[in-house]
Amino acid sequence: MPKAVRCCIAGGGPAGMMLGLLLARAGVEVAVLEKHADFLRDFRGDTIHPSTLELMYELGLLEEFLRLPHQKVRRLTGQVGDVPIIIADFSHLPTRCKFFAFMPQWDFPNFLAAQAARYPTFHLRRQAEVSGVIEEAGRVVGVRATTPDGPAEVRAALVVAADGRSSTVREQAGLRPRELGAPMDVLWFRLSRRPTDPEETTGRFDRGRIYIQINRGDHWQCGYVIPKGAAETVRRGSLESFRAEVATVMPFATDRVGELRDWEAVKLLSVQVNRLPQWYRPGLLCIGDAAHAMSPIGGVGINLAIQDAVASANLLVEPLRGGGPTPDDLQRVQRRRLLPTRVIQGLQLLAQRRVITRVLAGTGPLKPALPLRIMARFPVLLRLPGRLIGLGVRPEHVKTPAVPPSVTGSPLPAR
Numbered sequence: 001m002p003k004a005v006r007c008c009i010a011g012g013g014p015a016g017m018m019l020g021l022l023l024a025r026a027g028v029e030v031a032v033l034e035k036h037a038d039f040l041r042d043f044r045g046d047t048i049h050p051s052t053l054e055l056m057y058e059l060g061l062l063e064e065f066l067r068l069p070h071q072k073v074r075r076l077t078g079q080v081g082d083v084p085i086i087i088a089d090f091s092h093l094p095t096r097c098k099f100f101a102f103m104p105q106w107d108f109p110n111f112l113a114a115q116a117a118r119y120p121t122f123h124l125r126r127q128a129e130v131s132g133v134i135e136e137a138g139r140v141v142g143v144r145a146t147t148p149d150g151p152a153e154v155r156a157a158l159v160v161a162a163d164g165r166s167s168t169v170r171e172q173a174g175l176r177p178r179e180l181g182a183p184m185d186v187l188w189f190r191l192s193r194r195p196t197d198p199e200e201t202t203g204r205f206d207r208g209r210i211y212i213q214i215n216r217g218d219h220w221q222c223g224y225v226i227p228k229g230a231a232e233t234v235r236r237g238s239l240e241s242f243r244a245e246v247a248t249v250m251p252f253a254t255d256r257v258g259e260l261r262d263w264e265a266v267k268l269l270s271v272q273v274n275r276l277p278q279w280y281r282p283g284l285l286c287i288g289d290a291a292h293a294m295s296p297i298g299g300v301g302i303n304l305a306i307q308d309a310v311a312s313a314n315l316l317v318e319p320l321r322g323g324g325p326t327p328d329d330l331q332r333v334q335r336r337r338l339l340p341t342r343v344i345q346g347l348q349l350l351a352q353r354r355v356i357t358r359v360l361a362g363t364g365p366l367k368p369a370l371p372l373r374i375m376a377r378f379p380v381l382l383r384l385p386g387r388l389i390g391l392g393v394r395p396e397h398v399k400t401p402a403v404p405p406s407v408t409g410s411p412l413p414a415r
């Protein structure tokens, strides 16, 4: 790992890896420090949006990417009580891929890492946990990290915090997000999947409960949405009654709920929705969840993180090749990405208030919300949520230059 690079990125999630790839592809010396030894984070969700697939096309990587095992989802569906609903239709998007690719989330950063490794200016250091920032005269000039070989320092013209919703870099740099509030947490667990099971990745809303099942091929990734702070109450109850509850919403898996042997198998994912008033300081930029933690509603956080990375690369490659980005350059990134973030977070907050809180409270009749009922009558309207979820607001396109990959750069294995 070099001691100095042009850009040092903390965090190898979707935001960090995408930015790392784009900068290396443009010939900028970049280091990504990822605290874990691998990309196997369960919580992230498995959605690769049509807009991200479009970016893969723009990078000339789409065909190779789609060779990874995935499921294509053209319409997002769910169930409210006993009523099946369609939430969004992607089949009319102005993109090459008119579908979501559901893919185990670790495959995506792995793929980006393998592509980035073809460029000699790319450095990925796993098991490197960024613990602090180095400051000189009020400017961030590098990071400190803990590695299996001992402490390390990397200096850079720009440090990017892409280390997620509990960002250490953001905190160490003294940036505080404004909490926008989330009424729920998620209990996250998996059950094995049989060939005779249904195929569908779907969500189910019942009185007092919301339940999500994601088809990951050989297993189901399940999310059980509970009111914020209720995890202790659930865990104080018997595991037997939790298993019975799971069997009620997934009747085909009744014979497998015993796979939940203890509460260790049921992880608590704390949902946050927040946003930094200012995403940067001299020498430092926050992107992805580090700048704006997203609710899981709509499964759009990964998309926003990737779009942030593309916008950052588009706006910062030239300054990084020159004297280094100025605060004005960094402000341009925030200005570019603020509207899309505000709109999507605003819609998530609305859904939290109007749907999630009411369903979890278990009060009132359970029927599809008015917009869903209208869309069921006029399916053409399903294109609007399809656009918001699948493309987002003001989708980004790759505008950065590409240097030829190194003939000696050795790609990492895909997994």
Ligand SMILES: Cc1cc2nc3c(=O)[nH]c(=O)nc-3n(C[C@H](O)[C@H](O)[C@H](O)COP(=O)(O)OP(=O)(O)OC[C@H]3O[C@@H](n4cnc5c(N)ncnc54)[C@H](O)[C@@H]3O)c2cc1C
Binding pocket: 010, 011, 012, 013, 014, 015, 016, 033, 034, 035, 036, 041, 043, 044, 045, 046, 047, 128, 129, 130, 131, 162, 163, 164, 165, 167, 168, 169, 186, 269, 270, 271, 272, 287, 288, 289, 290, 293, 294, 295, 296, 298, 299, 300, 301, 302, 303, 305
């Ligand atoms: C329950 C739940 C379900 C979700 N489901 C979906 C979904 O289906 N679709 C969707 O689009 N979004 C979903 N989201 C939101 C999504 O997970 C985030 O918006 C997205 O992962 C943000 O990407 P990121 O790259 O900014 O951060 P992250 O994905 O959090 O990546 C940050 C990376 O930084 C690393 N890191 C952390 N600290 C350090 C450190 N100090 N030093 C070095 N590395 C560090 C982490 O190991 C991680 O690899 C969900 C969120 C929750 C809570």
